Amino acid sequence: MLARSSVVQGRPVTLLVAEDMSLARQEIWETGLLSLAVFAPLLALALLLQGLAVSRALAPLRRVRDELAEVGAGHLARIQGPVPREVRPLVDEVNRLLVLLEQRVRQSRTAVGNLAHALKTPLAVLLQAGEAPGVPETLREAVRAQAGAIHERIDRELRRARLAGPGGHGAGAHFNPGAELPALVRMLKSVHHEKALGIEVQAPDRRLPFDREDMLELLGNLADNACKWAHQRVRIELSERPVRGERPVLAIRVSDDGPGCSDDALAKLPARGVRLDESRSGHGLGLTIVRDIAELLGGTLAFGRSQELGGLEVRVDLPFPGDASRHGPG
Known part of the structure; x- marks a missing residue:
């Protein structure tokens, strides 16, 4: 409503102009509802599509995660699945480290095995020397005990070398x-x-x-x-x-x-x-x-x-x- 006051022929006059706004408000309300009905599903659809796109983009990373768990569990030796180009350098480096670790473990196991087998022959000679005629019984028993302890330690280290190897696949x-x-x-x-x-x-x-x-x-x-x-x-x-x-x-x-x-x-x-x-x-x-x-x-x-x-x-x-x-x- 608009109001304007004036003086006409010495008399004060107030002019009022009014309009019924209920119809305009009703139209504004209906327009808002229509916009909500249109744009809310569009927004939900956009969020859904964006979520699907992100999930699809991250699917290779989830496969990498699952394969890493399989490697840790000993069921796989390498990460084998396809991965995004951006992640490929990281996967290649992890695979390289796995190969290097396996090689070093294999070399360590071989070195321990070679050392153990190399000691067995001198140990057998030592035992034979301890059983030779004329060797005092106390010395003979000492040689047997120490040789037995060395033999036990050799066998134990061979077992440890086997246990320290890769977790077995198959x-x-x-x-x-x-x-x-x-x-x-x-x-x-x-x-x-x-x-x-x-x-x-x-x-x-x-x-x-x-x-x-x-x-x-x-x-x-x-x-x-x-x-x-x-x-x-x-x-x-x-x-x-x-x-x-x-x-x-x-x-x-x-x-x-x-x-x-x-x-x-x-x-x-x-x-x-x-x-x-x-x-x-x-x-x-x-x-x-x-x-x-x-x-x-x-x-x-x-x-x-x-x-x-x-x-x-x-x-x-x-x-x-x-x-x-x-x-x-x-």
Whole structure:
């Protein structure tokens, strides 16, 4: 509304001009609604198309990420998939470093093997010299003990060199406890036949992303140690255990109904080379091989008393490599 005041012939006059704006407001409101109805779907469609374009552009990078996880898990040796031109130099450099690492590991393993085999001949000569007539018995025993220690160290370093190698690609990269452990149990019962042991096994019957030879060596040493000390029962348990915020672990528990260990002895067990009973054959509870395998696989080794069987319980937790905690039957 417009108002204007004036004086006409000596009289004050006020002129008012008014218009009904409701119709204009209605048209403005309808125009706004129409614009919203048109442009909102267009904006949503534009955002969707942009998201699809970004997702498609990043798809090769996701494949690179997945292949890197496979390399870390030991299922692939190189990043093989197609990648964008901008990322190709980075992928080529990663592949070059993987090749260099594999070459250096292979060279180290070869050098360790050559050194170990080169020492075996002088060691055999030394043992023969110690057995020669006229050698005092004390010296003979000392030569045997030291030569045995050297031979044990050579074998251990050869095992470490094998474990430090590439994680294995192909059949050796998987371990099916349900298929492998029955044969191990039969062998242990044959070796310890005089005890008539009952060996219980609880393990998944599917492929696990761990090297078969490593797992058989680890479980074989744990189970053999348990059989040596058990009276009648040995239990072998393998299970997958989730860990909050981290990769799941393969929980290995091997226990027996033997005499177990005192608290003082349990405190000493983590030290390398510890044996609780020197009269027992083998390495007793040194568990050096088990410790080496657990450390090289990023796992942990712990000792305690079995709540059910009453003897020693050895606990090994091995993290699943990469994102490979789920595998089909082997």
